Amino acid sequence: MTNTVLHIDASPRTEQSVTRELSAEILRQLNADTVIRRDLVEPLPAIDAxxxxxxxxPDADRSDDQKAILALSDELLAELEQADTIVIGAxxxxxxxxxxLKTWIDLIARAxxxxxxxxxxxEGLMTGKRAIVAIATGGTPIEADYDYLTGYLKFILGFxxxxxxxxxxxxxxxxxxxEKMASAKTQIEALAA
Ligand SMILES: Cc1cc2nc3c(=O)[nH]c(=O)nc-3n(C[C@H](O)[C@H](O)[C@H](O)COP(=O)(O)O)c2cc1C
Structure with missing residues (x-):
């Protein structure tokens, strides 16, 4: 069975990042055949007019300039299409x-x-895949009324x-x-490869 993982990290911190530590641990647990890396510490351009x-x-009417403008988005979509599993540190x-992470979403959400x-x-077209999302917060409980991260990520991935x-x-x-890291790592150990 092919087991290709797209590994995305969104923390700008490359040291002492909770989500980077957890997403790396998830990658170890999944033991993927192929890993596609997209580290968002390398900034993606925001979409513009x-x-x-x-x-x-429409595809057929695009000028060469327009094709060039969409090339990065095409590349990000190809990474997503190839992946069986998407791991996101958020x-x-x-x-x-x-x-x-919002910029990445803006670039891959294309009708x-x-x-x-x-x-x-x-109707979503990226079917047959699973996502594993490592979320870290300082003080906000996940799924609190004012957690606009977890529900949104689940929604847009579902979309x-x-x-x-x-x-x-x-x-x-x-x-x-x-204590939080230990508990998250126990959840990771329970993930099926
Ligand atoms: C600019 C900024 C905004 C933050 N906002 C929130 C917040 O709204 N709620 C919260 O619980 N934690 C907040 N935090 C804390 C981070 O979620 C926490 O430090 C988390 O570990 C960051 O992930 P990382 O360790 O992978 O970088 C914020 C941190 C920063 C730097």
């Missing part, structure tokens, strides 16, 4: 996801590529067709990092 214009131009920033509109409503989402949480780490 030119990008939106290119995206909304720090909570201001009760939501980081800007870097006709990762979802499509049907008469019955939008593009990835409905099998496992959350590994190290929340409220300010209250006891060691």
């Amino acid at each position: 030119t990008w939106i214009g290119a995206n909304f131009t 720090p909570m920033y201001n009760f939501s996801i980081s800007t870097s 006709g590529r990762s979802f499509r509109y049907t008469e019955a409503g939008p 593009i067709g990835i409905t099998d989402v496992t959350v590994i949480g190290a929340d409220q780490v300010m209250a006891g990092l060691e």
